Amino acid sequence: MSTSPPPTPPAEIGDRRFQQLTTPTEWIEVYRPGGLHPVHLGDELDRFRIIRKLGYGSSSTVWLARDNNNDSLVAIKIMVADAPDAAQELQMYELISKAPIEDKFKERIVIPLETFRHDGPNGTHQCLVFPPMGPNVNILLDELLDEYETTQPAESSTVLCRSKSILKDTLLGLHCLHSCRIVHADLNPGNMLSSLRQLTEQDLVDLAKETVKIPEDEDDPDPYTVSKPAKRLDGKQDKWAPDYLCIDQPLFEHADPSGSGIFKLADLGAAFFFDNPPEKPVTPVALRAPELVLGCPYDHTIDIWAFGCLMFEFLTTSHNRLLAVYGMGGQIETDDTHLLFFTEILGHLPPTLFEKWFRRHRYFGPNLESIRRDVSSGEASTHQIDASPSMEEAFEKQKLEAMGTEEVAKVLSLMRRCLKYDPKMRPSTAELLEDEWFKAIE
Numbered sequence: 001m002s003t004s005p006p007p008t009p010p011a012e013i014g015d016r017r018f019q020q021l022t023t024p025t026e027w028i029e030v031y032r033p034g035g036l037h038p039v040h041l042g043d044e045l046d047r048f049r050i051i052r053k054l055g056y057g058s059s060s061t062v063w064l065a066r067d068n069n070n071d072s073l074v075a076i077k078i079m080v081a082d083a084p085d086a087a088q089e090l091q092m093y094e095l096i097s098k099a100p101i102e103d104k105f106k107e108r109i110v111i112p113l114e115t116f117r118h119d120g121p122n123g124t125h126q127c128l129v130f131p132p133m134g135p136n137v138n139i140l141l142d143e144l145l146d147e148y149e150t151t152q153p154a155e156s157s158t159v160l161c162r163s164k165s166i167l168k169d170t171l172l173g174l175h176c177l178h179s180c181r182i183v184h185a186d187l188n189p190g191n192m193l194s195s196l197r198q199l200t201e202q203d204l205v206d207l208a209k210e211t212v213k214i215p216e217d218e219d220d221p222d223p224y225t226v227s228k229p230a231k232r233l234d235g236k237q238d239k240w241a242p243d244y245l246c247i248d249q250p251l252f253e254h255a256d257p258s259g260s261g262i263f264k265l266a267d268l269g270a271a272f273f274f275d276n277p278p279e280k281p282v283t284p285v286a287l288r289a290p291e292l293v294l295g296c297p298y299d300h301t302i303d304i305w306a307f308g309c310l311m312f313e314f315l316t317t318s319h320n321r322l323l324a325v326y327g328m329g330g331q332i333e334t335d336d337t338h339l340l341f342f343t344e345i346l347g348h349l350p351p352t353l354f355e356k357w358f359r360r361h362r363y364f365g366p367n368l369e370s371i372r373r374d375v376s377s378g379e380a381s382t383h384q385i386d387a388s389p390s391m392e393e394a395f396e397k398q399k400l401e402a403m404g405t406e407e408v409a410k411v412l413s414l415m416r417r418c419l420k421y422d423p424k425m426r427p428s429t430a431e432l433l434e435d436e437w438f439k440a441i442e
Helices: 086-098 137-151 156-179 201-207 301-314 331-346 391-398 405-418 429-433
Strands: 048-056 060-067 073-081 114-120 123-130
Touching: 048 073, 086 123, 137 156, 156 301, 156 429, 301 391, 301 405, 301 429, 331 391, 391 405, 405 429
Parallel strands: none
Antiparallel strands: 048 060, 060 073, 073 123, 114 123
């Protein structure tokens, strides 16, 4: 191994420094100046001892930690160094805490207990201390889907009740944000967290033990908690990245099994105030409203559009996305695919929006007849996008078995209200909460 120290890596990712790790974790190359803070199990941050990794995002990692002052457990979100939006996120949490809003709305937002700053090799990191929560709804929906497939139709009503609770709690949290003139902008199942059951003394003892289990090979059958050691391509020691990456271990085994707990909206890292929208929000591709796809002005109603898409996802047997756009190709091709899905699934765009689609003539004739050209080349091709069923047709086919005809009609009406092409026509969170379908959800 070379004894000379490696040069400080640039903040922007260029040449790779590390051998590839196949473990499902964050990309190790993002550990560099201005990036993520390198964390090892057992590390001390302020008065907190790191126990296990709960998850990660594009601009942070989240860890379960023990408060050395009182042995309680907390979740610590460690943001990238010198995060430009950290101050605004903290301002939002403070505003929510002080806002004269009913508790039933506030308690649907995960609000930090305290904050502190931590200096590391990659810079100064804002750390937010939260109460620990259960797994996100993405994980929970996968579990519900497994239950549904093995017990259908006996447990269909249970799955439906849980899905409706998720939607109602999400809407309550969204109402809190919009009342504070905050747009979440990243409303997706990964940012919706479930409650924990009441932890026993033994639970606390077991969770307080940090365990480093390194896989011996790629096919190691035993559960492991960390990746193989991170190795630089040049063989040198690296002070900007951790020695290993930790596997996400959300507290699934401690989630509320009764489903009686509440769900909370988390992560305001991408949120913004009504009067200060960013040039381009980070809304997941499949949940983007038409105005985002077409580069038009937008406002808080992008959250309502995303919520309408999530209603379809949560209330169908496969939990499929309404608009299955994944952004795997170039941006232009992705946008074209998205706009074609809008047209096929929700109906033709109004003229004011249709005219902003500069490649529309590749796919539609003068009378809006479909030419069905290949998205990537624009040429007539056998590799055409298959026509998609309308939202109503898809929902009728995939709806949860426990939903009767009358309820299906109510849900479809609600989704249509949320998925209006004109943002001004979309309902507010208050109007949605007054709908009889949501009012009936306990």
